[in-house]
Amino acid sequence: MRQIRSGLVTSATFGPERVGCTWLSSSTCILQELAIMSPEEINLEEIAFCHGAKVKYRELDGCEAYLLADTGLGRAIISIDDRAHTRRRRFSLAHEIGHWERHRGQLLMCSKEDIGGSGGRARKGLSREKSANQFAAELLMPEFILKPILRDFRKFNMRAVCEIAKTFTVSKTAMAYRLVELDHEPFILAAYSKSGYHWHIASKSIDRKW
């Protein structure tokens, strides 16, 4: 993550007041304000527009996505690299909406490594990136929509994860990560490549010695 032209903006906060919604996470609050109740209704461009941000898809150099914000006007432009896969572009957009909601007053450029919920990619010390990734996961795979759908699956294997991921238009890794995070069942998710082990996460219900 690189912070750019930070002198242009202030730390003032704008956007809709969420009276009566303070006990919910900010992403859940956004979805419920817009009466979104199913995965198909999670239209990120519309959500961004409702919160003062326009979305542009174009070829970007040196980053995957960035947020150019004018907090004085309560307006922002989110740019997404159009060469990325659809599901990847979607996660990047949700990530940038997260920055707009949580980190106003900062202009951010996000690299490929910054965007993504996987433990191995969430580098230490980058709390804003972790926060934006968490926001994105909650916006794209909200617990109140996801949990009822999970009840339709008696067995959880990668085929089931792929099917659920397709329903929410996210990658299977993002969905698998979310299922572990929600501790729906005691899961362990591990990432390997040809070079070997990269990272793993375990559901809270699994003994921490893992």
Ligand SMILES: [Zn+2]
């Ligand atoms: Zn970011």
